[in-house]
Amino acid sequence: MSARDRILAKLKAANAAPAALPDVAGWYATHRVQEDAVAKTKRFRQCIELAHAETYAVSRGGWLQKLWEVLSAKQIGNLLVAPGTAHGARAQAELPALGIACPAYDQPIENWKEAMFRDTPAAFTSARAAIAETGTLILWPDANEPRLMSLVPPVHIVLLDTAHIYNTFYEAMRQEGWASGLPTNALLISGPSKTADIQQTLAYGAHGPKELVVLLIGDEQ
Amino acid sequence: MTPHTLQFMPSAGFRARSKAVVDNPFLRQSFRGAMDFLMSKRAAQFPDTEELESLRTLGESIRQYNLAKLPTLLEQLEANLTRNGIQLHWAETPDEANAIILSICQKHSAKLMVKGKSMVSEEIELNHAAEAAGIGALESDMGEYIVQLAGEKPSHIIMPAIHKTKEEIARLFHEKVPGVDYTDNVDALIQIGRNVLREKFREADIGLSGVNFAVAETGTLCLVENEGNGRMCTTAPPVHIAVTGIEKIVEKLEHIPPLLSLLTRSATGQNISTYFNMISSPRKAGEKDGPNEVHLVLLDNGRSQAYADEQLRKTLQCIRCGACMNHCPVYTRIGGHAYGTTYPGPIGKIISPHMLGLEATSSMATASSLCGACGEVCPVKIPIPELLMRLREEAFTAPHANPAMRGQGAGYSRLMTGIWRGWAAVYRSPGLYRMVSWLGSRFGWLMPSNQGAWTTVRVPLRPAPKRLRDMLRERG
Numbered sequence A: 001m002s003a004r005d006r007i008l009a010k011l012k013a014a015n016a017a018p019a020a021l022p023d024v025a026g027w028y029a030t031h032r033v034q035e036d037a038v039a040k041t042k043r044f045r046q047c048i049e050l051a052h053a054e055t056y057a058v059s060r061g062g063w064l065q066k067l068w069e070v071l072s073a074k075q076i077g078n079l080l081v082a083p084g085t086a087h088g089a090r091a092q093a094e095l096p097a098l099g100i101a102c103p104a105y106d107q108p109i110e111n112w113k114e115a116m117f118r119d120t121p122a123a124f125t126s127a128r129a130a131i132a133e134t135g136t137l138i139l140w141p142d143a144n145e146p147r148l149m150s151l152v153p154p155v156h157i158v159l160l161d162t163a164h165i166y167n168t169f170y171e172a173m174r175q176e177g178w179a180s181g182l183p184t185n186a187l188l189i190s191g192p193s194k195t196a197d198i199q200q201t202l203a204y205g206a207h208g209p210k211e212l213v214v215l216l217i218g219d220e221q
Numbered sequence B: 001m002t003p004h005t006l007q008f009m010p011s012a013g014f015r016a017r018s019k020a021v022v023d024n025p026f027l028r029q030s031f032r033g034a035m036d037f038l039m040s041k042r043a044a045q046f047p048d049t050e051e052l053e054s055l056r057t058l059g060e061s062i063r064q065y066n067l068a069k070l071p072t073l074l075e076q077l078e079a080n081l082t083r084n085g086i087q088l089h090w091a092e093t094p095d096e097a098n099a100i101i102l103s104i105c106q107k108h109s110a111k112l113m114v115k116g117k118s119m120v121s122e123e124i125e126l127n128h129a130a131e132a133a134g135i136g137a138l139e140s141d142m143g144e145y146i147v148q149l150a151g152e153k154p155s156h157i158i159m160p161a162i163h164k165t166k167e168e169i170a171r172l173f174h175e176k177v178p179g180v181d182y183t184d185n186v187d188a189l190i191q192i193g194r195n196v197l198r199e200k201f202r203e204a205d206i207g208l209s210g211v212n213f214a215v216a217e218t219g220t221l222c223l224v225e226n227e228g229n230g231r232m233c234t235t236a237p238p239v240h241i242a243v244t245g246i247e248k249i250v251e252k253l254e255h256i257p258p259l260l261s262l263l264t265r266s267a268t269g270q271n272i273s274t275y276f277n278m279i280s281s282p283r284k285a286g287e288k289d290g291p292n293e294v295h296l297v298l299l300d301n302g303r304s305q306a307y308a309d310e311q312l313r314k315t316l317q318c319i320r321c322g323a324c325m326n327h328c329p330v331y332t333r334i335g336g337h338a339y340g341t342t343y344p345g346p347i348g349k350i351i352s353p354h355m356l357g358l359e360a361t362s363s364m365a366t367a368s369s370l371c372g373a374c375g376e377v378c379p380v381k382i383p384i385p386e387l388l389m390r391l392r393e394e395a396f397t398a399p400h401a402n403p404a405m406r407g408q409g410a411g412y413s414r415l416m417t418g419i420w421r422g423w424a425a426v427y428r429s430p431g432l433y434r435m436v437s438w439l440g441s442r443f444g445w446l447m448p449s450n451q452g453a454w455t456t457v458r459v460p461l462r463p464a465p466k467r468l469r470d471m472l473r474e475r476g
Ligand code: SF4
Pocket: B317, B318, B319, B320, B321, B322, B323, B324, B325, B346, B347, B374, B377, B378, B379, B380, B381, B382
């Protein structure tokens, strides 16, 4: 018998009595409020700012200007973009004229790992959605917008449409039907990388981005 | 295969290790401070008692529902992981788990493995096994990195380096990291660690991680972390190996949000961790990063023994938040290293006997005041004090046939049992009690002044010269 079969045989021999299916939906219905779009955006901003992220309200057409301002303020002249996405393509089309180089993540990481780790000060991605309750961005990296963009560069700038803010993590996964198909790597991000491993003192930028900037489309109040 | 060297013999030396910490005011102070900090952070996350209690009840029911279906869920997980292209391996013992991991490394001629935080990898002592096989195993969680650099083991499951002051870490970095000057500025120290480890993430052939939850219906591995090293280990190297205990499974994705909320709030008092990573496959065609191979090693190591017994099965509900140790008056005074086990504190006392056998762990169940704090804070309502009582019974009653646990009766002593039987008999019979108390009041002076462990810190026990009943009679 293999280890697998032995382990399964031992577990099956226990004949555990079935237990009732937990009522997760019922708990969320009675313990979490459904907020309107304005309240959700406000809560999201409060929570993610508490976690040390910067947020800016931008208009649908005007985010590029804010992106440029953020980069200029941080003296970043080089932004990694995903050219296969609409926002990446726009950044790549318009930022170089404003003095920001926009290299594209357009080949497998093996070909340029060293440059990614050493010479990439910032990256620009979108968020698929967000969670108000915890101030969390939902990222869904894919072939166009790879995983390392939101991890390796010290500054990560994210574009979020506030129309896609859910009340809770539970609501996001249910309404989007995640159980019937998840991507290679789905991610929840709630602030820049941090640690409190040295004498419980909080420090940012442990291994991932030191700074997280969120541009909120549609939050103009 | 060489037999696995058991590093952990908690019973041997438990008292001596505890005393060493109790005698060290700096360590005591640092544990006290750290635990107070974690307790107040947790309390701030749960201002609403009704919410907390109902969420704990939900968490408990999720864990119990999934444990009840465990064999079926393991098979479902296997089918879905395989469909997703993740390779699954099963290991009954730490040796088997190490052999599986090392053979994957060897297949890729790996020189360096970077490790995200994984208590299961501590449990199987993977670092030793890897080094013996000529493969570098580098911890990349900041706390684990510090502890590894110091040649120690973690002293807490969530905050591995909680026993160290920043000055100690500053000296350690200055001595062990080439070209580093002494600084006790925490931001600067983190930067030093970041710079060293960034190079390693880039170079490593293998990334190893633990798993917080594995989802059967989608074939997904979930990881909770703050630093980003877990994401680095699971994304940057060409191969990712995850290792976890067989109990960490939930059937449905929707079981995750309540458990995640309970975990991060109970552990560090955060409403969510910085990263929650859900991995469902290796790199797909057209994707530009991520590992080409993902493996999952499922480890038993005594868990199926706990599973076999309905009461002991509750041990497996644990989501490894560490709240029980933060609130434990014993842990707070002696710290994690005194236990001598991978998992210290209350959870360590109830899970380690299944991993190491009662021969090695019989004294652990007695090192509890049974104050109940652990059971009260446990987010999934594991009745830890009740389980400790059960383990005492398993360890200290006479060996019998078909025991529920390996090493049953390991702490049994005929003399001790005889003494307790005599004690019970005296208290059960009024006549005998009267006689013994009379003798005690007359001959109490015969009690020795050296009464073993009791008199090392206390005055000797001596029966009063007059019994209460005699005094009452004199009063009329
Ligand atoms: S036993 Fe409960 S409190 Fe302790 S680590 Fe496990 S889940 Fe947390």
